[in-house]
Amino acid sequence: MVTMPKETVMAIEAYRSQAKLLVKSYLFADPFVPYTSVLGGVVACKVVYDLTQLISTFYIKAYTGLTKIQRIEWNNRGMSSLHAIFITALSLYFVFWSDLFSDKVHTGYVTLRSSPLSIFGLAVSVGYFLADLGMILWFYPSLGGMEYVVHHCLSAIAVAYSMLSGEGQLYTYMCLISEVTTPEINMRWYLDISGMKRSTAYLVNGVLIFLFWLIARVMLFFYIFYHINMHFDQVLQMRWFGCMVVVMVPSSLFIMNLMWFAKIIKGLMKTLAKRQ
Template sequence: MAAKAYKYKAELLVKDYLLADSYVRYASVLGGILMCKLAYDFTRFISSFYFKRYASLSKMQKIEWNNRGMSTVHAVFITFMSSYLVFFSGLFSDQQDGLVTFRSSSLSNFTLGVSVGYFITDLAMILWLYPSLGGMEYVVHHILSLISVMYAMLSEEGQLYTYMSLISEATTPGINLRWFLDVAGMKRSKAYLWNGVAMFVTWLVARIILFTYLFYQIFLHYDQIKQMETFGYLLVSVAPTVLFVMNMIWFYKILRGLKKTLAKRH
């Protein structure tokens, strides 16, 4: 009986406070930052025990190794949640009442808050260690992503387009794995080759084809988008375009790198 009573109180705490509209944003942002800290430390702990190569890395390489472990955890989380909310939850379905540009839920706000926490943490690390963890393109990408995600969370506007953009994080695990394989001295392995092929496919689907579908959705609901606040309207109009241009540039580099790898194999 006592166990059931504690369980009931815990459920009430989550429902009435952590997932309440007035608290969900702040709790989720803090949760996202905490998730980053735990993922960073867990990556360092696991790597020191199970990867012999880790001990011989330089201090900066170890920081980047742990940082990439952290970004992989976020990527898996946000890809799963974004895909669910966009394609399976029914939240943004045309069959629902109301304008699609103003739809949100406690779950969608909570998920965006976790992502805000991640982008704050990762951007802080990039700026603090600049340019070791990434150049100006990473800074621009993270600032634009942070502003877009934070606005969608606070205003509850345009969340459909924000989540469609966040599905592009599906490419992050492959990118991180490629760096891990390179640092581990496995650049000539079959795993490295197949990783390059997988990166090409996932990038094509998540950052090129899906963004094309995103632009189609913007065109389809443009009358609704014009009813958003001016800043939100500009974000929906500008942010996906800038990110798409960056995606195309990176996609060209991935394609060129894959061609070089295949040429060396032959």
């Protein structure tokens, strides 16, 4: 067994202590949490993108037969699916289980509440939206048209403002619950590109998309508008830009959700008609 000299061990311990101090005093210090978390979100997207590419190359036969741009979209959708799972779980926790935004536990304006964890979650999401928007613009329009650019811009602005100001985080997390539909949408693309458009899995996927979209991108937004109306006096305590974001962003997203929902219904009806 090889033993290191005492001086080397002491030097390693010194560097380790300095690294811990750096992480504690900078990376995890409250003023820097948003910025380091955004960077972490971007890095995580890159890691997941590369892992999706690596795993798909060795274990998914259909992947090797795709074109270059199709492989890029395949990897991109793997990245967006993992973000959707992460942010949906965190959003459900804050909206339905956490006491942070509960009127029964806390006093004061619900529109002005935040915590280090809520800021961290929003920052990671900002990192994802920036990374994904960058890819959409770089490969435009192969990864999505103007509706995707508008959606990502609105989302990034709203989430970033809520993250930095600490305002309206409850409504931001409510809107982010709608990301629960993303894995199903991505799975539909995977099934289609893999030649499984006539499979039972494709039909089941279409039904799941319809149900999740109805709940998370239509009915949920009615609840958001109801909650905003019931707490509008507290919304007015926010800065003017925050008030505008709380009113305009959910409304704009809701309109786009309805437009996409009409296409989902039309596609599902077409799939069902082919099976009769």
